[in-house]
Amino acid sequence: MFKATTSLGIPIAKDPLSDFRKFLFVIWKHLNLPDPTPVQYDIAYNLQHGDKRMIIQAFRGVGKSWITSAYVVWLLYMNPQLNILVVSASKSRSDDFTTFTLRLISEMDILAHLRPKTDQRQSKISFDVAPAAASHAPSVKSVGISGQLAGSRADVIVADDIEVPNNSMTQGMRDKLSEAVKEFDAILKPDGRIIYLGTPQNQESLYNKLPDRGYKVSIWPARYPNADQTVGYGSKLARLISNAMAANDLLVGEPTDPARFSEFDLLEREASYGRSGFALQFMLDTRLSDAERYPLKVSDLIVMDIPTQEAPEKVSWSSDSQYIVEELPNVAFNGDHYHKPMFMSSEFVEYTGSVMSIDPSGRGKDETGYAVVKMLNGYLYVRRCGGIAGGYSEEALKKLAVIAKEEQVNEIIVESNFGDGMFKQLFVPVLNKVHPVTMVEVRHNTQKERRIIDVLEPVMNQHRLVIDKKVIQKDFDSCQHLPPEQALRYQLMYQLTRLTADRGALTNDYRFYTFAMAWQYWVDAMVQDAEQRIGARREELKSVELDRLREQASLGFAVITGRQSDKTNTTTNFRW
Numbered sequence: 001m002f003k004a005t006t007s008l009g010i011p012i013a014k015d016p017l018s019d020f021r022k023f024l025f026v027i028w029k030h031l032n033l034p035d036p037t038p039v040q041y042d043i044a045y046n047l048q049h050g051d052k053r054m055i056i057q058a059f060r061g062v063g064k065s066w067i068t069s070a071y072v073v074w075l076l077y078m079n080p081q082l083n084i085l086v087v088s089a090s091k092s093r094s095d096d097f098t099t100f101t102l103r104l105i106s107e108m109d110i111l112a113h114l115r116p117k118t119d120q121r122q123s124k125i126s127f128d129v130a131p132a133a134a135s136h137a138p139s140v141k142s143v144g145i146s147g148q149l150a151g152s153r154a155d156v157i158v159a160d161d162i163e164v165p166n167n168s169m170t171q172g173m174r175d176k177l178s179e180a181v182k183e184f185d186a187i188l189k190p191d192g193r194i195i196y197l198g199t200p201q202n203q204e205s206l207y208n209k210l211p212d213r214g215y216k217v218s219i220w221p222a223r224y225p226n227a228d229q230t231v232g233y234g235s236k237l238a239r240l241i242s243n244a245m246a247a248n249d250l251l252v253g254e255p256t257d258p259a260r261f262s263e264f265d266l267l268e269r270e271a272s273y274g275r276s277g278f279a280l281q282f283m284l285d286t287r288l289s290d291a292e293r294y295p296l297k298v299s300d301l302i303v304m305d306i307p308t309q310e311a312p313e314k315v316s317w318s319s320d321s322q323y324i325v326e327e328l329p330n331v332a333f334n335g336d337h338y339h340k341p342m343f344m345s346s347e348f349v350e351y352t353g354s355v356m357s358i359d360p361s362g363r364g365k366d367e368t369g370y371a372v373v374k375m376l377n378g379y380l381y382v383r384r385c386g387g388i389a390g391g392y393s394e395e396a397l398k399k400l401a402v403i404a405k406e407e408q409v410n411e412i413i414v415e416s417n418f419g420d421g422m423f424k425q426l427f428v429p430v431l432n433k434v435h436p437v438t439m440v441e442v443r444h445n446t447q448k449e450r451r452i453i454d455v456l457e458p459v460m461n462q463h464r465l466v467i468d469k470k471v472i473q474k475d476f477d478s479c480q481h482l483p484p485e486q487a488l489r490y491q492l493m494y495q496l497t498r499l500t501a502d503r504g505a506l507t508n509d510y511r512f513y514t515f516a517m518a519w520q521y522w523v524d525a526m527v528q529d530a531e532q533r534i535g536a537r538r539e540e541l542k543s544v545e546l547d548r549l550r551e552q553a554s555l556g557f558a559v560i561t562g563r564q565s566d567k568t569n570t571t572t573n574f575r576w
Contacts, residue, residue, distance in 0.1 A: 012078070017074075017077065017110075018078065019048075020044050020045070020047060020048040020071060020074050021036070021041050021044045021045060021048075023070065023073075023074045023077070024036050024040070024041070024044045024067065024070050024071075024074075026108075026110065027070040027073070027104065027108075030104070030107065030108055034259065037257050037259045037260055038240065038257070039058070039062060039220055039240065039256060039257040039260070040062065040063060040067060040257075042220070042238060042239075042240040043056060043058060043062070043064060043067050043220065044067055044071070046218055046238075047067070047068065047071045047195065048071075048074075050195075050216065050218070051215075051216040052191075052192070052193045052194070053193070053194050053210075053213075053214050053215045053216065054193075054194075054195055054196070054215060054216045054217075054218065055195075055196040055197075055198070055207055055210060055211075055215050055216070055217040055218070056068075056195065056196065056197050056198075056218055056220075057198065057199065057200065057207060057217065057218070057219045057220070057236075057284045058219070058220040058284075059220060059221060059222035059256075059257075059261075059281070059282045059283070059284065060199060060281040060282060061260060061261065062220065062257065062260060063260075064197050065097065065160055065161070065197060066100070068158055068160065068195070068197055069097055069100050069101045069104070070104070072084055072086070072101050072140060072156075072158065073101055073104050073105060073111065073114075075156060076105075076114055076129050076139060076140075077111065077114065080114060080129045080130070080131035080132050080139070081131075081132060081133060082139070082155045082156060083135065083137040083138065083139065083141075083153055083154045083155050083156075083189070084139065084140045084141070084154060084155065084156045084157075084158065085140075085141050085142075085143065085152055085154035085156070085157045085158070085187065086098055086101075086140065086141065086142045086143070086158045086160060087142075087143055087144070087145055087149070087157065087158070087159045087160070087162055087184075088142070088144060088145065088159075088160045088161055088162060089144065089145055089161055089162050089163065089164045089166070089167055090144050091142070091143065091144035091147055092144075093144075093160070093161065094142035094143055094144055094160065095124045095125065095142045096124075097142060097158075097160055098124050098125070098126070098127070098140055098141070098142040099124040101140055102122070102124070102127050102140070105129070113130060113131065114129040114130055114131070115129075115130055116128050116129065116130060117130050120132075121138050124142070125141070125142060126138035126139075126140065126141040126142065127139060127140055136153070137152065137153040137154065141154075145159075145162045145167070145177065145180050145181070146167075146180070149180070149183045149184075149187060150183065150186075152187045153187060153189060154187050154188060154189065154192065155188075155189050155192045155193070156192060156193045156194075156195070157184050157187065157188060157192070157193070157194045157195070158195050158197070159181065159184070159194065159195065159196045159197065159198070160197045160198075161197060161198050161199070162177070162181065162196070162198065162206075163177060163198055163199075163200070163201060163205060163206050163207065164201070165201055168201045168202070168204075168205065168206070171204070171489065171498060171504075171505060171506050171507050172504050172507050174204055174205075174206065175489075175507065177206055178206055178209065181206065194215075196210065196215070199280060199281060199284065200280065200284065200286050201280065202280075202286055202293060203286040203287065203294075203333060204498065205286065208286070217236040218236065218238045218239075219233055219236045219237055219238055219241075219284050220238045220240070220241060220256065220257075220284075221233075221237075221241070221256060221282065221283045221284050221285070222255060222256060222257070222261060222266055222282035222283060223253055223254065223255060223256060223266065223282070223283065224241065224244070224245055224251040224252050224253060224254050224255075224256055225237070225241075225245075225252070225283070225285075226252050226253065227252075229283065229285055230242075230245070232285060232287060233285075241256055244256075266282065269282065270282075293500050294333070294497060294498060294499065294500060295453055295457050295499075296453070296456060296457060296460060296496050296497060296499055297332070297336050297460070297497065298330065298332045298336050298337070298338055298493060298496070298497060299319070299332075299336050299337055299338070299339060300317075300460040300461060300463055300465070301338060301339065301460070301463075301465055301466070301467050302315055302317050302339065302340070302341050302463060302465065302466040302467070303325050303328070303338045303339065303340055303466075303467055303468075303469055303472065304340055304341055304344070304466060304468070304469065305468065305469055305470075306374075306381050306382075306383055306466060306467075306468040307348070308383065308406070308407060308408065309350060309351070309408065310348040310349055310350045310351065310376075311348060311349065311351060311374070311376045311379070311381055311466075312341075312344045312345045312346075312347070312348055312349075313345045313347045313348070313349045313376075313377065314343070314344075314345040314377065315341045315343065315344050315345070315379065315466060316341060316342045316343040316344075317339060317341065317342060317463035318339065318342035319339070320342070323339045323340050323341075323342055324337045324338065324339060324340075325337070325338035325339065325340050325469075328469060328472050328473060328476075329472070329473065329476040330493070331476070331488060331491055331493050331494040331497070332493060332494075332497040333497060336497065338472070349376060349377075350376075351374040351375060351376050351381070352374075352375045352376055352377075353374065353375055353410045353411070353525075354372060354373075354374045354375075354383075354407055354408055354409050354410050355372070355373055355374075355375075355409065355410065355411050355412070355413060355518050355521050355522065356370060356371070356372050356400075356403070356404050356407065356409040356411075356412045356413070356518070357370065357371050357373070357412075357413045357414075357415075357514045357515070357517035357518035357521065358370050358400060358412065358413070358414045358415070358423075358427075358514060359414075359415045359510050359513050359514040359517065360391065360392060360414070360415065360423040367387030367388060367389055367490070367508075367510045367511070368387065368388045368389075368390070368391060368392075368396055368400070368510065369386075369387050369510030369511045369512075369513060369514035369515075370384070370385070370386060370387070370388065370400055370403065370514055371384065371385040371386075371511075371514045371515040371517070371518045372384035372385070372403065372404075372407045372409060372518070373515070373518035373519060373521075373522060374407075375522045375525070378464060379464050379465075379466055380459065380464060380465050380466065380519060380522050381466045381467075381468075382465065382466065382467040382468060382471055382515070383407055383468055383471070384403060384407060384468075384471065385471050385475065385492055385511060385514070385515050386471075386474065386475060386478060386492075386511060387478070387490065387510055387511050388400065392422070392423055392426050392427075394430070397426065397427050397430040397431075398430060398434070400427070400431075401427075401430050401431045401433070401434035401435055402434060402435075404431065404434070404435045404437060405434050405435035409435070409437055410437065410438070411437060411438045411439070411440065411521075412431070412437060412438070412439040412440070413439075413440050413441070413442050413517060413518070413521055414427070414439060414440070414441050414442070415441075415442060415443075415513075415514075415517065416441035416442060416443045421441060424439060424441055427439070442517065448513065448516075449499060449500065449501055449502060449503060449504075449505050449506075450501045452499065452512075452513070452516045452520075453499065453501055455516065455519060455520050455523055456516060456519060459519070459523060465519075471492070472492075472493060475491050475492045475493060475511070476491060476493075478490075479491050489506075489507055489508050490508050490511070491511075492511045492512055492515060495509055495511065495512035496512055496515075499512070
């Protein structure tokens with residue numbers, strides 16, 4: 001990529017500034033900054049010698065954007081014929097990067113030969129360096145990730161904080177961002193480099209997905225990590241950090257860059273950001289944040305083979321590792337495992353009832369979701385759950401009716417937000433031929449994400465949800481014909497573990513939403529049943545208390561009159 005000489009005509013081997021760390025030292029002196037810290041020098045070394053596709057994740061405030069801006073200048077110093085594209089989450093941020101880069105060239109005497117000529121581009125949007133040959137692509141160009149990427153050409157692409165909360169909060173946003181960065185491959189010239197700088201916002205971060213596309217990740221946390229964090233980082237932990245810990249195991253918890261942030265400073269920032277915010281911004285650790293953002297865990301489920309007509313009278317859950325189910329495909333987060341029952345009674349009892357929920361999709365490409373959930377002794381048993389293509393076609397309706405018959409469903413509930421009840425009108429005639437059963441429509445006007453979490457989380461935390469092994473396996477198998485990323489989004493267990501309270505947190509959520517509808521049905525029934533039992537118990541206690549008072553009154557009457565009264569006369573003479 002580079003010439004045998006620098007832009008000043010100095011042989012590369014003899015130019016001390018051919019080492020970017022020395023070039024960075026010169027830049028820092030010009031900016032009246034303290035000498036670069038060991039962490040900053042290490043980032044600089046990785047920029048120069050790192051992989052062609054790399055991701056730099058360093059704690060907030062380390063100066064990675066400034067270092068990379070200096071790196072862009074150094075690239076042009078080494079080879080002014082390069083074309084560099086800077087991409088950020090917003091156009092203004094990428095423009096700031098370009099402006100700072102141009103400012104360094106304009107202010108430093110050592111870079112005077114790179115200053116744009118009067119007939120060259122020289123703005124915050126794009127600029128050329130003087131030795132650059134005429135080209136459609138400028139020496140440096142800035143663009144927002146949502147801007148016009150097509151048509152650009154670059155030897156080096158710098159993606160500076162392209163992921164921020166505003167464009168990664170929901171699954172839909174993350175999918176859009178993931179698709180946008182694929183354009184980089186069309187822009188990049190042969191033998192070019194792509195460099196990401198950023199802070200992950202959650203475990204579903206783009207930066208956590210890019211290694212599957214061939215990117216090498218290097219992480220510099222603000223504190224030396226403990227054993228658990230080190231395992232989480234794996235090979236991604238920067239070599240400077242891992243080597244220091246190998247040499248001195250007493251460093252755990254100490255600042256990695258005390259010249260930037262002392263322990264006291266980090267404690268203040270941790271108190272200000274909160275544990276999860278600090279974990280993200282300074283430790284580059286997504287696990288704590290995700291534990292809070294994603295409240296539903298497959299580890300709270302009981303997984304077993306569930307009969308159609310009856311279930312064990314009692315089942316018990318345990319977190320012990322000996323009950324982990326390994327043979328089923330698991331698309332949950334790392335460390336979240338399925339569990340089989342710790343105890344299961346030998347006596348089987350018929351279910352209290354069986355309900356089928358349906359969320360129609362219409363004529364589009366989306367599925368019609370369905371779920372069959374049964375109830376016994378306060379436990380919910382998931383027998384079936386999936387999706388059927390075809391919306392309200394006759395074939396799809398027949399499949400749903402057959403499932404209802406096979407599962408001996410007592411009642412069907414349908415989301416009525418679709419077609420003002422049209423689905424019910426179409427389904428009832430088909431259902432009556434196969435399995436006549438009561439059908440009711442439900443309508444929800446509140447935000448469903450928050451509503452679902454409020455309903456599901458308490459029940460799951462109490463380990464009262466039992467799911468059939470076949471549901472998990474079939475759910476996984478049914479999506480394998482789709483591209484990997486798309487297949488995940490359609491799977492029930494993936495949707496369950498990625499649900500947040502954010503509106504639009506999930507896309508293609510028909511399976512999960514239908515599953516939640518059936519769950520909601522039984523939760524409401526259990527609440528109503530509990531209230532009825534409480535009411536009946538109160539009436540029973542009231543009756544007992546009245547009998548006691550009447551007995552006391554009868555005894556009092558006998559004492560006053562000197563004779564024993566019978567209960568019949570007592571009831572007649574005393575009104576309570």
